[in-house]
Amino acid sequence: MPYSLLSADELFTEDDRGSAKQKKVKIVFVIGGPGSGKGTQCKRIAQQFGYTHLSVGEILRQEISSGSETGSMIQKIMKEGKLVPSDVTVRLLQQAMQGINSDKFLIDGFPRNEENVKAFEDLTKMEPEFVLYLDCPQDEMEKRLLSRNEGREDDNVETIRKRFKVFMESTLPTIEYYESKGKIRKVDAGKSVDEVFESIKVIFSQGKDNKVPPSRHKCKCLIL
Numbered sequence: 001m002p003y004s005l006l007s008a009d010e011l012f013t014e015d016d017r018g019s020a021k022q023k024k025v026k027i028v029f030v031i032g033g034p035g036s037g038k039g040t041q042c043k044r045i046a047q048q049f050g051y052t053h054l055s056v057g058e059i060l061r062q063e064i065s066s067g068s069e070t071g072s073m074i075q076k077i078m079k080e081g082k083l084v085p086s087d088v089t090v091r092l093l094q095q096a097m098q099g100i101n102s103d104k105f106l107i108d109g110f111p112r113n114e115e116n117v118k119a120f121e122d123l124t125k126m127e128p129e130f131v132l133y134l135d136c137p138q139d140e141m142e143k144r145l146l147s148r149n150e151g152r153e154d155d156n157v158e159t160i161r162k163r164f165k166v167f168m169e170s171t172l173p174t175i176e177y178y179e180s181k182g183k184i185r186k187v188d189a190g191k192s193v194d195e196v197f198e199s200i201k202v203i204f205s206q207g208k209d210n211k212v213p214p215s216r217h218k219c220k221c222l223i224l
């Protein structure tokens with residue numbers, strides 16, 4: 001079924017469009033294998049650098065909880081460790097972004113394949129400022145997922161192995177695509193949470209406008 005998707009202009013409110021200067025929205029994608037620590041690190045980045053954190057996996061799980069037909073389709077796909085069709089994912093992501101008045105988004109767990117990249121670029125006409133890649137050994141990711149304890153239907157050995165395969169086959173090529181555009185910022189995510197965050201801080205401190213003055217520090221985490 002075709003979905004009505006919104007253009008970059010439609011991400012802005014009437015007020016924004018009415019004013020002479022249009023708001024520039026900055027986007028950072030965070031990708032890495034399942035269990036590489038995307039959610040954990042995104043919470044810290046959002047808090048320290050003033051980003052709005054959107055986890056695409058959480059947005060999809062929210063749709064499952066809504067009980068919609070789309071939600072039951074998503075549930076089946078997730079259980080099998082596969083990827084949700086891009087038109088569905090991008091529509092839900094864009095809806096979430098539209099509902100938030102922010103100029104800095106940290107998009108966690110997206111894009112997962114080249115089709116995701118194309119759908120996002122085509123529909124939003126936006127590109128990420130850079131892409132943070134959390135590079136973590138597979139045995140460490142598996143250990144973390146098996147002790148995550150969030151009651152997720154996809155955190156079992158069988159589905160985890162399928163998710164690793166999807167990561168290698170579908171997500172790694174997107175990392176290569178962004179690498180060719182000079183947009184990948186890779187960190188060793190196999191270390192402790194604090195050590196990984198130290199490396200991430202260096203990356204996010206590089207752009208001067210990324211720094212949030214202490215008085216404006218507030219958590220804008222939006223885990224749906």
Ligand SMILES: Nc1ncnc2c1ncn2[C@@H]1O[C@H](COP(=O)(O)OP(=O)(O)O)[C@@H](O)[C@H]1O
Nearest residue numbers: 034035036037038039040144147148191192193
């Ligand atoms: N650097 C780390 N060292 C050890 N455990 C971690 C680390 N980062 C995250 N975890 C734990 O591993 C699990 C997966 O992390 P999470 O942030 O949910 O990963 P992702 O969003 O990439 O799937 C969670 O239980 C989390 O607490």
Ligand SMILES: O=c1ccn([C@@H]2O[C@H](COP(=O)(O)OP(=O)(O)O)[C@@H](O)[C@H]2O)c(=O)[nH]1
Nearest residue numbers: 034035056057078081082083084109110112
């Ligand atoms: O852009 C996305 C993000 C997530 N997913 C689905 O949601 C699941 C969970 O993603 P999440 O990022 O929450 O978890 P991770 O596998 O990184 O731990 C994935 O296995 C996919 O089935 C998807 O299809 N497209």
Ligand SMILES: [Mg+2]
Nearest residue numbers: 038039057109
């Ligand atoms: Mg996550």
